[in-house]
Amino acid sequence: MYFLSEEERRLVLRRLLPQSRQTPVAEELRGWNWHQPPLSPIYEVPLGIFEIAGQYCAGGRDVYLRRVQGVQVPPNQAMVEGSVLHEVVTGIILAAKRVIYRDGAECLPALEGLPPPEPLGDDRLSAALREKIGLLWQFERHRLLARVQEALGQQPHAGPDSLVALALPMTVEQKLNGAFLGLSAHLSVDACAVAEPMIMDLKFGRPERFHRLATTGYALVMESLYEYPVSLGCIVYARFQEGRLVIERDFHIVDDELRQWFIEARDERGRLIEEEIDPGLPGECYTGCPYQAICHPA
Structure with a gap:
């Protein structure tokens, strides 16, 4: 999912990065200025990123019901x-890294023999979801093997740590403390180094x-913690179509407009x-909202 093609990598390096530097972010909107307006939090209550970014309920009534009324509903x-x-x-990337750190340049046989993910053994999963898991696992395994083979072809004497950096330059489920920005102290994020x-x-x-x-x-959270600029984002959209996995990527610059929107939503x-x-009901409720029965009782 997170492995960029050569064309995508060149898009990032030759277009997005130069564009982000030509139109720099306003200094007051960089995360390291968390201690002053507009980034300094107005309210004491810590928020999860999903509570701000998951705007399926446009007015935020889902947040009100969960955080103020204490309404607990199962996920849809x-x-x-x-x-x-x-x-x-996440599991296959972490498993692959463990194998590489253990076996180094001799890791390919073990990578080819990586066992299917544990969720496939869960009887509670539907047949349709099991099929999606299998397709996803095969897709990721093939991409991962190709990345490692390519890295070893270019650097056959690479040590385990170097091989991980060359073939799998991403961090999954990195833990971040968003307290400086009035966010949860227990955030998790995936990031790639390009x-x-x-x-x-x-x-x-x-x-x-x-x-x-x-x-x-x-x-913003990474900037508040590490004080270096983070100007690029990528949303990976995966969908299953006719027995195949189709991937689309939304590369974007984390510009002033997005930062201001996030602050206002927070x-x-x-x-x-x-x-x-x-806040009352939104103009239109989205299909599958877990609070449907609460907001629209029969």
Whole structure:
């Protein structure tokens, strides 16, 4: 999912990075300025990135019901499926890194024999989801093997750490503390190194413009913690079509507009919680909302 093609890598290096440097982000919107407006949090309540970026409920009533009213509902099918599939991607990348650190340049036989992911053994999963897991696992395994083979072809004497950096230059589930920005202290993010850090987010649903708020939020948190610029994001959209896995990537610059949008959404969600404001129903409820029965009782 996170392995860029040569064309995509050149797009990032030759277009997006130069563009991000030609139009620099306003200094007050860099995460390292978390201690002053507009980044300094107005409200004390910590928020998860998903509570800000997941704007399926346009007015934020889902956040109000969960955080103020304490309403607990089970996740919908799309949420469960996305979580399981993301776990598969994370699992195979981590398993491959363990093999490389253990076997070094002799890792290929073990990588070819990586066992199927554990979720396939869960009897609670539907047959359709099992099929998707199998397709995803095969796709990732083939891509991963190709990356390692290519790296070894170029650098046959690479040590384990060097081989991981060459073939698998991404960090999955990196833990971040977003407290400086009024966010949760227990955030997890995936990131890839392409000359500069690029925030990656994996989605299995239809594209939405507000998905870019997630990459923006994580970029701000990384800047607040490490004090280096994070200007690029990429949302990976995966869909299953006629027994195949189709991948589309939304590369974007984390610019002033996105940063301002994120800050405004953070402050609005924080206000709903701290002042216990019910925003009411949105103009249109999205299909599959887990709060459907609460907002529209029969």
